[in-house]
Amino acid sequence: MRAAKRQIEILARDPLLLAVVVVIFAAIATFVVYPLAKVFLASVLVRGTWTLEHYELLTTRRLYRNALVNSLQVATFVGVVGTALGFLIAFVVTRTDVPFKRVLHMLTLLPIISPPFVGAISILFLFGFNGLVTKQLLQLQDFNIYGRWGVIASQIFTFAPLAYLSLRGVLQSISPTLEDAAFNIGAGKWQAFWKVTFPLALPGIFSAFLVVFIESISDFGNPLVLAGAAFPMLAPQAYLEITGSFNLARGAMLATILLLPSLTAFAIQRYWVSRRQYVTVTGKPTASTSKLVTPFAKWTLFGIVASFALLVVAFYAVIVVGAFTRVWGFDYSFTLQHMNYVFSVGLDSVRDTLLIAIVSTPVSGLLGMLIAFLVVRRTFPGKAALEFGSILSYAVPGTVVGIGYILAFNAPPLILTGTFAILVLAFVFRYVPVGIQNGIAVLKQIDPSIEEAAQNLGADGVTTFRKITLPLIAPAFFSGLVYAFVRAMTAISAAIFLVSANWNLMTVQILNQVGSGRLGVAAAFSILTIVLVMIAIAIIGFLVERTGKTTSTIRF
Amino acid sequence: MASQEPRHVDEHEADLRIVGLGKTFVSPEDPSEGVVAVDDVNLSFRKGQLVTLLGPSGCGKTTLLRMIAGFEEPTAGDIFFGSARVNELAPNRRDAAMVFQSYAIFPHLDVFDNIAFGLRLKHLDRRTIQDRVDTVAGLVGLEGMTKRPPSQLSGGQQQRVALARCIVMEPRLLLFDEPLSNLDAKLRDQMRVEIRDLQQRLGITSVYVTHDQVEAMALSDVVVVMNAGRVEQVGNPIEVYARPASRFVADFIGKANFLEGRALDGTAIEVAGVRVDVPNGVPHPAGSAVTAVVRPEALTLHQTGGGSLRGRVARTAFLGSLGEVVVDVPGQGSWLIDVPNAAEVGLPGVDDEVGVTPSARSVHVLPA
The missing domain is CATH 2.40.50.100 (RNA polymerase II/Efflux pump adaptor protein, barrel-sandwich hybrid domain)
Structure with a gap:
């Protein structure tokens, strides 16, 4: 206690910085912790009495029990298959010399920057009741894509790229010279892989699995489009309870249940797996190329990976064609009517989406860097709690956040429902954790005496952050911006609870169009979203290059 | 010789005075366990003196320097700049400029902007800043290089930027944290001479941390030999060499x-x-x-x-x-x-x- 008081006294010598810390604490408490607490309270406190009756429904009502079991099964399955697929692609890209690696890489990343249920729409185009493959090619009359396998297929398509991205980093950090060393002492290729490369990558593989698991169980768009009534899942069920049956308490109960596996996976990832990551940074450049695979294995793997890339191409081609096709399944003639719809009736939501993304992105990016700076470079009481609170929202499913926000900000003292602010706040605090993590990682590589030197020359904490820290962690800042922008443009699970007549989003429009069977309009909206995201990434990339020239990187 | 005697600096004469200073680092896991880094240090230095804190690694010399700069918080005792107690003063408000072991050059700023950094924070006008930076760049031998980014500087030039950035502030105290340890032997000798010349010319009271006894002897008016957080001996170079106060000092020096x-x-x-x-x-x-x-x-x-x-x-x-x-x-x-x-x-x-x-x-x- 005395130590805490002393830390505050020291911090108070820099009053502006103290004010910043207090504001951030208040903001995290209000916009991250408080809504979560409201969700939990709403599930156990009904009209002033404490009760567990809603949780008992899990045992008495088949619908809820099935939703839980289905969600867990799908998340586990998608986690395993998605991680395996991600590993294969990462292995081919980092350990073989196949052609078109760059193209493979770009195509694999495409699903990440798309609205999270583009895969689901493509699947409907291809395998739905009027699907190109199922109806036109195979002439199937009663094929039903809705249910378990539809959700699994579109989720693997959506989330395997995430596993790829993190596993590529893991495999890149494992030097091929270690494999050379194994060969040198007599190991075969198979042994070198299973005894050296694979064990070194294992913590990263497990970590990727947990990330995909969290994404899958939190996913809202794909299940809503593809699960169907016969295959209930937690996230859409919570949404239906609240918007369909107006049963807040049951929705809150399902949200709380949804939170448990996510938080457990998050805790394992953060406090167990991350401590077992092997870092093999030697500082010496490794010119060695891997000799791990035989030509036969190489081309087999390349075939699998290329198939996935072709699938991505096919899915997006279908979306593009679908956006210009009059009535899919019946009349394949060219039309601009869907695009016209987007640019007339839908224009409001395009404008709203852009505005919300453009406002929330820089706020989220700056907040992330500021929190990273405070966590790495300053001591104050409650620092660990602040770090935990600010990255917590990474693991909280959007559905839970959405329900929390309507419960928390529907009544005094803070009424925000239906406003621009509630969407911006939800996005800022939901997408800040990745920026924080990147910022922390970069800051830990930077000699703290650079910031001490600024202080020593008269800069207070906020000036030091603005003039020294922020320029130095610019790469993390910009990648945080890209992430926040992409997520703000493609978010659905939390946003769907928060949109209103005044402020609507393109993703919600897409979902509505799918719901009313107008896949062409949904496809047109999807294309526009992807194009806008790509333009934004290009602009941010241009900014990175410009600053990159002035901050000629110097390594300490 | 007696006039050089550092132990008898009168209170009102002292430019830097350290009284009963202590620092115990508390282990974050177990607050009852602490490591004593600096223990009951009393020192007084006159204006213009160059003082070295000399000792093996882990003797507390860097912690002592960082307490003077304000980066570490003393757990006992007081620090005075002149007659002003500075314990509660934030590092950015202490008139003590520091040259860091790693130089800590701002990598995204060119030489001019590095040197001008502190002056700009004081909101001086453009002309004054230009003049002062030019003067100091000349003083440390960086004329004609002020537009260069740090990545194009050699180790010795980076060292000069770090030094220029400090003296341009005209501080009351100059602090050096093993500034020459990253240079090769030949450059180290040359920079040592330059630092000493510059310090004499400017007359800024300086505290210089080093583990190299040859460097300490060559530079100092006063050598403070430290061991295990305590001061073993204070004296001019000849005193600590010829009349060591303890077996440790005799063994460590020469x-x-x-x-x-x-x-x-x-x-x-x-x-x-x-x-x-x-x-x-x-x-x-x-x-x-x-x-x-x-x-x-x-x-x-x-x-x-x-x-x-x-x-x-x-x-x-x-x-x-x-x-x-x-x-x-x-x-x-x-x-x-x-x-x-x-x-x-x-x-x-x-x-x-x-x-x-x-x-x-x-x-x-x-x-x-």
Whole structure:
């Protein structure tokens, strides 16, 4: 206690910085912790009495029990298959010399920057009741894509790229010279892989699995489009309870249940797996190329990976064609009517989406860097709690956040429902954790005496952050911006609870169009979203290059 | 010499005064467990003095410097700049500019902007900043390089930027944290001379942390020898070398031979049965056990008989300008003896019996 008081006294010598810390604490408490607490309270406190009756429904009502079991099964399955697929692609890209690696890489990343249920729409185009493959090619009359396998297929398509991205980093950090060393002492290729490369990558593989698991169980768009009534899942069920049956308490109960596996996976990832990551940074450049695979294995793997890339191409081609096709399944003639719809009736939501993304992105990016700076470079009481609170929202499913926000900000003292602010706040605090993590990682590589030197020359904490820290962690800042922008443009699970007549989003429009069977309009909206995201990434990339020239990187 | 005596700086004369300063780092896992980094340090320095804090790694010298700069919080005692107590002053409001071990050049700013950084924070006008940066860049030999990014600077030039960035502020105190440790040997000697010249010219009171005793001797008005968080001795370079206050200081600074013996009277001791005169005095009662220090250059080797003490040669080495001879003296262990002009005189063979005579005025009996 005395130590805490002393830390505050020291911090108070820099009053502006103290004010910043207090504001951030208040903001995290209000916009991250408080809504979560409201969700939990709403599930156990009904009209002033404490009760567990809603949780008992899990045992008495088949619908809820099935939703839980289905969600867990799908998340586990998608986690395993998605991680395996991600590993294969990462292995081919980092350990073989196949052609078109760059193209493979770009195509694999495409699903990440798309609205999270583009895969689901493509699947409907291809395998739905009027699907190109199922109806036109195979002439199937009663094929039903809705249910378990539809959700699994579109989720693997959506989330395997995430596993790829993190596993590529893991495999890149494992030097091929270690494999050379194994060969040198007599190991075969198979042994070198299973005894050296694979064990070194294992913590990263497990970590990727947990990330995909969290994404899958939190996913809202794909299940809503593809699960169907016969295959209930937690996230859409919570949404239906609240918007369909107006049963807040049951929705809150399902949200709380949804939170448990996510938080457990998050805790394992953060406090167990991350401590077992092997870092093999030697500082010496490794010119060695891997000799791990035989030509036969190489081309087999390349075939699998290329198939996935072709699938991505096919899915997006279908979306593009679908956006210009009059009535899919019946009349394949060219039309601009869907695009016209987007640019007339839908224009409001395009404008709203852009505005919300453009406002929330820089706020989220700056907040992330500021929190990273405070966590790495300053001591104050409650620092660990602040770090935990600010990255917590990474693991909280959007559905839970959405329900929390309507419960928390529907009544005094803070009424925000239906406003621009509630969407911006939800996005800022939901997408800040990745920026924080990147910022922390970069800051830990930077000699703290650079910031001490600024202080020593008269800069207070906020000036030091603005003039020294922020320029130095610019790469993390910009990648945080890209992430926040992409997520703000493609978010659905939390946003769907928060949109209103005044402020609507393109993703919600897409979902509505799918719901009313107008896949062409949904496809047109999807294309526009992807194009806008790509333009934004290009602009941010241009900014990175410009600053990159002035901050000629110097390594300490 | 007496005027250089640093222990008697009057309170009102002191430019930097440290009173009862202590720092205990508390282990984050177990708050009851602490590591004492600095323990009850009392020091006072006059304006314009260059003071080195010298000691092995982990002796607390850097922690002491960082407390002066304000980066560490003392757990006991006070720090005064002149008559002002600065304990509660944030680092950015202390008038003490620091040169960091890693230089800590701002990598995204060019040389000019690095040097101008602190002046801009003071909102000085453009002309003044330009003039002051130009002057200082000239002073440290960086003229014509002010538009360069740090990535195009050599280690020595980065060092100069770090120094220029500090002196342009015209601070009350200059702090140096092992600034030369990243330079190669030749550049290190050159920068040492430059730092000393500049400091003398500007007359800024300076505190300089180093573990290199040669650097400390060459630079300092005052050397503060530290060990395990405590001050072992404060004195000018000759004092700490010729009259070390403890066995630790004698051993850490230069090479030392220890003579174990017994006090005979106020001006003589007995070593290995032989009477050794100590004109500098023996601060112990007759009969008590004493340790005396003699430097290798103050021992004379007798290769052809003679000498007050006898021993056997264990090892020899020819180093060019001098020869080193290690002699085992019964009951005393090994002594290192410098033989000047060894190429002409020649060195004894191993196992030869030789004589050794200490130069009386260089024998120093340790106080405790």
